[in-house]
Amino acid sequence: MVLYRSRGQHYLGGCQRLADYLEGVKKNYEATAQVLKMNCEQNEHPESCYKLGAYYTTGKGASQATSSTHSTLPQLC
Numbered sequence: 153m154v155l156y157r158s159r160g161q162h163y164l165g166g167c168q169r170l171a172d173y174l175e176g177v178k179k180n181y182e183a184t185a186q187v188l189k190m191n192c193e194q195n196e197h198p199e200s201c202y203k204l205g206a207y208y209t210t211g212k213g214a215s216q217a218t219s220s221t222h223s224t225l226p227q228l229c
Contacts, residue, residue, distance in 0.1 A: 167191040168199050181213030 167187055174184040185207050191200035207213050 165197075167195065168197055171200065171203070181207070183213075185213035 168191060171184050171187040171191065174180045174187060185204065188200045188204040188207065191197045192204050
């Protein structure tokens with residue numbers, strides 16, 4: 153996964169932008185879910201955790217059990 157760099161620092165929002173692109177332009181929901189999962193779990197990015205929880209709840213792009221939602225949503229607080 154390539155992260156955007158800004159003045160030598162990783163730009164974690166770049167992963168979220170990639171997920172937005174995969175979802176909105178490419179309509180590749182499985183790839184979107186993978187990027188969201190990585191960005192939520194590794195980078196603790198709140199927007200990705202929220203969207204991943206929504207994906208799990210609706211079954212969009214992921215074959216995860218709904219119970220996985222409960223592990224991502226608390227990271228939003």
